[in-house]
Amino acid sequence: MGAVCFAGHFCLFLLLLNTRQRPTSAASVGRDECSEVTDDCHVDAICQNTPKSYRCICRPGYRGDGRKCEDIDECDNEYNGGCVHECINIPGNYRCTCYDGFMLAHDGHNCLDMDECELNNGGCQHICVNTMGSYECQCKDGFFLSDNQHTCIHRSEEGMSCMNKDHGCAHICREIPKGGVACECRPGFELAKNRRGCTLTCNHGNGGCQHTCNDTDDGPVCGCHQKYALHSDGRTCIETCAVNNGGCDRTCKDTSTGVRCSCPVGFTLQPDGKTCKDIDECQLSNGGCDHFCRNTIGSFECSCKKGFKLLTDEKYCQDIDECSFERTCDHTCINYPGMFECTCNKGYTLYGLTRCGDINECSINNGGCEHICMNTKGSYECHCRPGYKLHWNKKDCVEGERFLTSNISSKALLHCSKRGGNDCCFLTCQSEVHFIAGSQDSYTISCGTSLQYKSYISTYRGNSKNVNYFNSTDKSTINTKASLKFTAGICSLKRSKEVLKTGLKLLCMGYACCISCITNFVSLMCSSAKKMHSRKERKASSNEESLITVEFELEVNHKEVTESCDLGCVRKKTEKRLRKTIRTLRKSINKEQFHVRVSGTDYEIARKASKVSESLAACGTGQMLVHNRCISCSVGTYYDGEQEQCILCPAGTYQDEEGQLTCEPCPSPENEGNQRTTGARNISECGGQCPLGQFSSDGFKPCQSCPLGTYQPEAGRTSCFSCGGGLTTKHNGASVFQDCETKVQCSPGHFYDTSTHRCIRCLVGTYQPEFGQNYCIACPGNTTTDFDGSTNITQCKNRHCGGQLGDYTGYIESPNYPGNYPANIECTWNINPPLKRRVLIVVPEIFLPIEDECGDYLVMRKSSSSNSVTTYETCQTYERPIAFTSRSRKLWIQFKSNEANSAKGFQVPYVTYDEDYQELIEDIVRDGRLYASENHQEILKDKKLIKALFDVLAHPQNYFKYTAQESREMFPRSFIRLLRSKVSRFLRPYK
Numbered sequence: 005m006g007a008v009c010f011a012g013h014f015c016l017f018l019l020l021l022n023t024r025q026r027p028t029s030a031a032s033v034g035r036d037e038c039s040e041v042t043d044d045c046h047v048d049a050i051c052q053n054t055p056k057s058y059r060c061i062c063r064p065g066y067r068g069d070g071r072k073c074e075d076i077d078e079c080d081n082e083y084n085g086g087c088v089h090e091c092i093n094i095p096g097n098y099r100c101t102c103y104d105g106f107m108l109a110h111d112g113h114n115c116l117d118m119d120e121c122e123l124n125n126g127g128c129q130h131i132c133v134n135t136m137g138s139y140e141c142q143c144k145d146g147f148f149l150s151d152n153q154h155t156c157i158h159r160s161e162e163g164m165s166c167m168n169k170d171h172g173c174a175h176i177c178r179e180i181p182k183g184g185v186a187c188e189c190r191p192g193f194e195l196a197k198n199r200r201g202c203t204l205t206c207n208h209g210n211g212g213c214q215h216t217c218n219d220t221d222d223g224p225v226c227g228c229h230q231k232y233a234l235h236s237d238g239r240t241c242i243e244t245c246a247v248n249n250g251g252c253d254r255t256c257k258d259t260s261t262g263v264r265c266s267c268p269v270g271f272t273l274q275p276d277g278k279t280c281k282d283i284d285e286c287q288l289s290n291g292g293c294d295h296f297c298r299n300t301i302g303s304f305e306c307s308c309k310k311g312f313k314l315l316t317d318e319k320y321c322q323d324i325d326e327c328s329f330e331r332t333c334d335h336t337c338i339n340y341p342g343m344f345e346c347t348c349n350k351g352y353t354l355y356g357l358t359r360c361g362d363i364n365e366c367s368i369n370n371g372g373c374e375h376i377c378m379n380t381k382g383s384y385e386c387h388c389r390p391g392y393k394l395h396w397n398k399k400d401c402v403e404g405e406r407f408l409t410s411n412i413s414s415k416a417l418l419h420c421s422k423r424g425g426n427d428c429c430f431l432t433c434q435s436e437v438h439f440i441a442g443s444q445d446s447y448t449i450s451c452g453t454s455l456q457y458k459s460y461i462s463t464y465r466g467n468s469k470n471v472n473y474f475n476s477t478d479k480s481t482i483n484t485k486a487s488l489k490f491t492a493g494i495c496s497l498k499r500s501k502e503v504l505k506t507g508l509k510l511l512c513m514g515y516a517c518c519i520s521c522i523t524n525f526v527s528l529m530c531s532s533a534k535k536m537h538s539r540k541e542r543k544a545s546s547n548e549e550s551l552i553t554v555e556f557e558l559e560v561n562h563k564e565v566t567e568s569c570d571l572g573c574v575r576k577k578t579e580k581r582l583r584k585t586i587r588t589l590r591k592s593i594n595k596e597q598f599h600v601r602v603s604g605t606d607y608e609i610a611r612k613a614s615k616v617s618e619s620l621a622a623c624g625t626g627q628m629l630v631h632n633r634c635i636s637c638s639v640g641t642y643y644d645g646e647q648e649q650c651i652l653c654p655a656g657t658y659q660d661e662e663g664q665l666t667c668e669p670c671p672s673p674e675n676e677g678n679q680r681t682t683g684a685r686n687i688s689e690c691g692g693q694c695p696l697g698q699f700s701s702d703g704f705k706p707c708q709s710c711p712l713g714t715y716q717p718e719a720g721r722t723s724c725f726s727c728g729g730g731l732t733t734k735h736n737g738a739s740v741f742q743d744c745e746t747k748v749q750c751s752p753g754h755f756y757d758t759s760t761h762r763c764i765r766c767l768v769g770t771y772q773p774e775f776g777q778n779y780c781i782a783c784p785g786n787t788t789t790d791f792d793g794s795t796n797i798t799q800c801k802n803r804h805c806g807g808q809l810g811d812y813t814g815y816i817e818s819p820n821y822p823g824n825y826p827a828n829i830e831c832t833w834n835i836n837p838p839l840k841r842r843v844l845i846v847v848p849e850i851f852l853p854i855e856d857e858c859g860d861y862l863v864m865r866k867s868s869s870s871n872s873v874t875t876y877e878t879c880q881t882y883e884r885p886i887a888f889t890s891r892s893r894k895l896w897i898q899f900k901s902n903e904a905n906s907a908k909g910f911q912v913p914y915v916t917y918d919e920d921y922q923e924l925i926e927d928i929v930r931d932g933r934l935y936a937s938e939n940h941q942e943i944l945k946d947k948k949l950i951k952a953l954f955d956v957l958a959h960p961q962n963y964f965k966y967t968a969q970e971s972r973e974m975f976p977r978s979f980i981r982l983l984r985s986k987v988s989r990f991l992r993p994y995k
Contacts, residue, residue, distance in 0.1 A: 046073040048096065065096030086113045088215045088229040088241070105137035105209045111248065114229075114241075117214060129155045136239050138209025151176055153190060174202040214241045236260060253280040270302035294321040298938070307938045311342030313946060314939050318976050329947045334360035351382030353784045355800050356823030361785020367770065368781055369725075369741075372718050375401045396671045396687055397703050400722040416451035416526045418556075420588040427591040431526060432601045437666045439643075441624050441636070445495045445532035445550075449600065449665070454525040454557050481524065482558045482579055486586045490550040490593050490610045495530035497600075497607050497625040499645035525557040528600070530609055550610050552593060558582060603666040605645035626663030636663035640685035658684035671704065693720030697737035709737035715744065728778075729758030742776040749776045753793040765793040771800065787820075790827040790903070798823065805831035805899070811838050812916050813954065816845075816897055818909025825860075825901055825909040832868075833897040835890075837916040843890040844915050844925060844954070845876070848945040849883045851908040859902035862910065866892035881907070885944035887929040889922070915954040924990040928983065939976050949975065961991065 060070025079091035087100035128141030173187035192208020211217035211224030250263030293306035373386035388401035657667035670690035783800035
């Protein structure tokens, strides 16, 4: 034995054991001495082969080194081997036996009384009475027991003999030669002092004791084996809770009459008084659960349908308002019980279930445009080639002399007066009025139609980005932009007050108006901002200042051209008048005497700050208050400034934009038989248009059918589309390309090429869901398809992914989520937390096709090297959430898919936390109870709760702010209980 001592008075004792080893040689290596029976193990030992030799182990019940084994005498101890009567040692084991009149209990140690009377009445002629460890026979009245102690003899009434009923012997009566009787006792009994009675001893039936018996002068005294208790009857031994828990399944309690078993809540005690059976609470009223009830051992658990969450009472379900989450829908989210729906703004379409992408209408039959189609964000525009103008239907192109005109002028009239110190201006908009409400306290209103814009359109060649149509050198028009400041005021296009409006009219009527300009186009944009004072006054409150930008386009009056003043001269005079008008306009704005008249209603363009408070609760111009929300007037209506509400467009007008101040006039064809309706939402609802498959010179009735070889899928058109390629149609008046008699019908995912008369697969980035079409539809927004020949929009996917992630929190999301991710994609993310912070990741669920044989996978490791430390890797679908910490401080994450199957993918949130909390967070995320309950799993899937959970995990001290009312409203009680002890123990280890 040796000892090594260290500082601090600690010693490490090393016990050096001398182990006997048999010499080995090269020849003996690999031999199995045990199977060859060449070992020297004891007969009561087990031979175990080892690589170099063998070893001997004594069998259970024996002790020794294996080469010598001796039997262990289990009975040789103070507990008698646990036997309550007799313990018999046998080689390698032992067994318990019981005295006569007893039988061995099922535990193999206790002894129970045997009821001899059950078998053939114990051999008794009359009555058998069972006693502890024995029995006795008794006789009916008029009989006494014979010497054999089993049969009964009829008693004699005369003489003192054993046949007399009053002989007085307790057991055996003997007649003696001298006369009289003598009493004797059965074996195991002693004759009492009165020579008639019999006293029981331990030699008979163990003295009536179940376990141990001691003879005393007063008779046998019973005792019990260890861990048993003597019953109140002084004979029986009853089990205590110390022996096998009293036989109870769950709770055992010692009582004077024995053990009493009980069961915890959720269990019921069975008739045997020992077994506990689980109560299936779900059988009664669904356990009180609102949706689903799942029975568990000793309890039950309520859960909810998809789209619902369990309330804190853990029974009732509440709809999850997915629309309250961030990033649910790109545009509009509509919540329904148990589900939600994403919708897109006009001109956009849904992809990836929640995303909105711009529709390229020009890819769908050229947008219906006769000439040129230009796609724009959320819309599109039709343009015409030189020599043509756009028809009222905004799609056809007609020659100038055929262009429909309105009986209402689209020009704007700017009317200003200046006399003395008073300035006033009116801008009258008759038609082509467009109102756009911007952010708070800003708007844009325009009147008329720019001739320069029309000129720009007519020279359009396909690229509009580098053209500024306001810089045209056309001398017939004048374009001017003026910026006017309205000090101490705020943009507010509100209806003029009657008193102010009347005074303004009288002012203008009292003096001759000096300026009156007819303009083609006016655009007025008003925006409010805070105006800061000088540096010394910077701490003082700032005033409101509005910037009003006005763009004018005037058409030079050719009638003013004379021999002495050519077009350039007239242009200069007009410019001079316009400058003078702008000066007057600037003064009238600051005196709040500039008004815009639309549809007979006058509006102030801005108000002084003192006036702003007059209608703080009111909605903006072009809006109505509906259910405490300001809603823009819908298409087919306009905002009436007098009534301050939305009004249906009157017959003969239409409005195809929201929040407008007037309606546009319908075209006025020569025939008056066209149907006019109120509330027209676009020009096609003005009535009287040519139906599908027909056309006319102006798009209105009377109409004629499209001739053979042409078709028209829209109403109100001035021409029909040619089938192309020399194809004809089945009949006149064809309305779709499918009516053209193609040489082959193309299936979805293809389009008909009229030049080759073949079906061509839709290119990557396009799709076609219908049969027999001659075009493919471009995927919305920045999406594309995985392959050519796509048949529906669900195959359009966004491929954007990867990048450097935030320092503290963020998401790792498969491209196109929650739609299916694209094929052959490779995404790489990097998380580089700040110093002394680690990364916690929650995978709520992940969907990867298992049939791909791991062709699609997600991996998280320290770096891009395959040998670096890996934190997480999967290629399968898991709908059960999991939380884990990164094994490295930095994380390199890669998602890769092949060209086979696709799936929903994943959206994995992460958070970084102070590494001082590593021990606590590891303790939480590794606890199986975090995932065992369905309710806990739903917490890890709830986007709103995951934020709170991250807050607790990243900053454990914040846990205590959730333990009040708000935590009870957010988390189930079971979840709070799970965290309470862990967080409290970590933060306050000494309390």
